[in-house]
Amino acid sequence: MELFSSTVLIILGCVALFLFLQRKNSHRPPCVKGWIPWIGVSFEFGVAPLEFIEKTRIKYGPIFTLIVMGNRMTFVTEEEGVNVFLKSKELNFELAVQNPIYHTASIPKNVFFTLHEKLFILMKGKLGNSNLPQFAEQLTEQLHEQLKSLGTHGTMDLNNLVRNLLYPSTTNILFGNGLFPVNKRKIQEFHEHFQVYDDSFEYGSQVPEHFLSHGLTIFISFKQTLIQILLDAIETETSEQNCPKYMLLMLWAALSNVVPATFWTLAFVLSHPDIYQTIMEGISSVFGTAGKDKIKVSEDELKKLPLIKWCVLESIRLSGPGILARKVMKPVKILNYTVPSGDLLMLSPFWLHRNPKFFPEPESFKPERWEKANLEKLAFLDYFLAFGNGKYQCPGRWFALLEVQVCVILLLYKYDCSLLDPVPKQVCIFRITNIIIIFKFDINPNPLVLITRDDQIDVPT
Numbered sequence: 001m002e003l004f005s006s007t008v009l010i011i012l013g014c015v016a017l018f019l020f021l022q023r024k025n026s027h028r029p030p031c032v033k034g035w036i037p038w039i040g041v042s043f044e045f046g047v048a049p050l051e052f053i054e055k056t057r058i059k060y061g062p063i064f065t066l067i068v069m070g071n072r073m074t075f076v077t078e079e080e081g082v083n084v085f086l087k088s089k090e091l092n093f094e095l096a097v098q099n100p101i102y103h104t105a106s107i108p109k110n111v112f113f114t115l116h117e118k119l120f121i122l123m124k125g126k127l128g129n130s131n132l133p134q135f136a137e138q139l140t141e142q143l144h145e146q147l148k149s150l151g152t153h154g155t156m157d158l159n160n161l162v163r164n165l166l167y168p169s170t171t172n173i174l175f176g177n178g179l180f181p182v183n184k185r186k187i188q189e190f191h192e193h194f195q196v197y198d199d200s201f202e203y204g205s206q207v208p209e210h211f212l213s214h215g216l217t218i219f220i221s222f223k224q225t226l227i228q229i230l231l232d233a234i235e236t237e238t239s240e241q242n243c244p245k246y247m248l249l250m251l252w253a254a255l256s257n258v259v260p261a262t263f264w265t266l267a268f269v270l271s272h273p274d275i276y277q278t279i280m281e282g283i284s285s286v287f288g289t290a291g292k293d294k295i296k297v298s299e300d301e302l303k304k305l306p307l308i309k310w311c312v313l314e315s316i317r318l319s320g321p322g323i324l325a326r327k328v329m330k331p332v333k334i335l336n337y338t339v340p341s342g343d344l345l346m347l348s349p350f351w352l353h354r355n356p357k358f359f360p361e362p363e364s365f366k367p368e369r370w371e372k373a374n375l376e377k378l379a380f381l382d383y384f385l386a387f388g389n390g391k392y393q394c395p396g397r398w399f400a401l402l403e404v405q406v407c408v409i410l411l412l413y414k415y416d417c418s419l420l421d422p423v424p425k426q427v428c429i430f431r432i433t434n435i436i437i438i439f440k441f442d443i444n445p446n447p448l449v450l451i452t453r454d455d456q457i458d459v460p461t
Contacts, residue, residue: 029074029337030060033067040067050350053077063334065343072343074328077351081334085347086389091326093392096344104201105249111238118237119246122229124395129378132402133299135173139406140297142169147414155420162262163191165407170254175247197248198256254396262404265315266411267423268365275367279307283413290413297406305409309375310367312404313384317353318365320386324349349385358383 034041045052045068053075056064062078076085085091094116098109146165150156167190168180181187230250234243269276280290282305287295302309328343339345354362359369359381373381378398380387387394394400411417 027336027338028340029063029065029334031065031067031072032056032060038067038070040069042068053348053351061335063337063339065339072340073325073346074339074343075346075348076334079357082347082352082383084332084334085324085326085345088332090328090330090332091345092329093326093390095327095329096325101249105245107242107245107249111242114237115234115246118233119230120392120395122233123250126229127396127399129398132398135399135402136297136299136302136406138173139169139403140295140410142172143407143410144294145169147410150415153415158266158419159259159263162259162266162407165411166259166262166403167191167194167255169407170258170403171251174254175251194252194255198252201252201256254400258400258403260319261312261316261400262407264319265312265404265408266417267419268315268318269311269408270417270419271423272365275307275311275365279305279311280412282307283409287409287413291415295410295413297409302402302405305405306371306375307367308405308408309401310370312401312408313370313373313380314365314367316386317359317384318363320349320353322349323347324385324388347385352383352385355383 032041034044041052045066056066056075057077063074063076063081065072065074067073076082094113098112101107101112102109143165146168149164150161168187171180172178181190230246231243234246269279284290286301286304287293324347326345328339328341328345331338331340332345333339353359356362370381373379387397
């Protein structure tokens with residue numbers, strides 16, 4: 001009888017605990033678990049992520065949790081949840097990205113935690129707005145050198161054109177003149193290796209050893225640029241073997257985002273004849289007749305061409321992929337729900353930038369909307385999150401914007417450009433980088449750009 005009573009008490013205790021947990025969890029956001037434990041809704045989500053999120057939002061409301069590859073990912077899609085994401089002190093950026101950093105750059109978690117804030121502050125200072133004048137001069141010289149190789153007229157794949165201009169220019173400025181190869185075979189190898197790494201980044205692949213040994217270890221001894229202070233900081237806090245890993249990660253960050261931003265800016269501008277004409281009139285008024293001289297682009301001259309910066313930002317708004325993630329350290333309340341500690345709180349700039357409440361006519365290319373932004377005081381439009389937010393907002397955002405502007409100005413000044421094919425559709429691909437989701441837009445091999453300023457020899461296609 002005593003054994004029976006004990007058994008009954010244990011059962012009743014388990015039932016009470018279960019009911020307590022059910023009641024406690026009832027205040028959590030609706031959770032979509034899928035049919036397979038740990039895998040969750042990974043397959044359905046992966047096939048068409050944006051459509052899946054939209055259907056889930058319609059069914060469950062503006063906040064919900066998905067089980068994806070063993071992770072609880074709580075998505076916020078409306079204003080209140082967005083504001084919690086942006087302002088709550090109970091969310092942590094570093095804990096959300098530590099695993100992807102390890103899986104994509106082989107940087108150990110303890111090293112990442114030791115160095116992240118220090119390197120971020122250094123990068124923010126060196127790539128900050130106060131240093132843009134010197135970068136504008138360097139970018140102009142570097143891009144002029146790359147433009148020489150294009151010849152006078154011909155056709156070229158727009159994405160390849162942008163990569164051929166910005167890969168060497170960015171690398172030489174940030175990592176030192178002479179680092180980027182000049183031999184055609186070596187240049188091709190660099191493009192191939194970097195493209196493989198960039199394409200596989202969303203899969204969370206480890207740093208390819210052949211990439212590190214194929215010239216990137218030169219970062220350890222190449223210290224004559226602003227990157228020197230970063231290398232010194234890395235070597236002071238950790239072993240020298242981590243230097244090329246960090247440099248590769250920084251190289252990826254510098255190249256993988258500015259190339260698509262420049263591609264989409266040119267594609268959108270050239271596909272809107274009225275905007276293209278207005279830009280060309282502005283360029284001529286500042287620099288004179290297009291194509292005649294080797295112009296220099298300064299900060300003062302950029303301020304006279306605000307439409308170009310607006311076009312860059314509007315292109316980034318429309319094409320900026322990705323998911324921002326934060327680890328929930330302590331439970332946070334959103335609407336009538338409590339998001340538990342351990343969840344990843346997820347926010348997509350793609351959805352946010354298409355919310356008509358924040359961006360009227362969200363699918364339209366309307367650079368004039370950026371006239372309302374206080375760019376002089378380094379402020380974007382509200383709810384524009386292409387560069388992240390908060391304490392760890394992208395430290396190189398102003399340098400990246402400068403790169404795109406200078407590249408667009410020099411290309412349009414020197415060449416008469418037009419698209420031979422329609423602007424490609426932004427095709428969204430879903431990838432899981434361990435615990436971080438990244439949306440990456442395919443850049444179709446088209447459109448082509450027609451270069452015809454002077455009618456002389458053709459450049460190779």
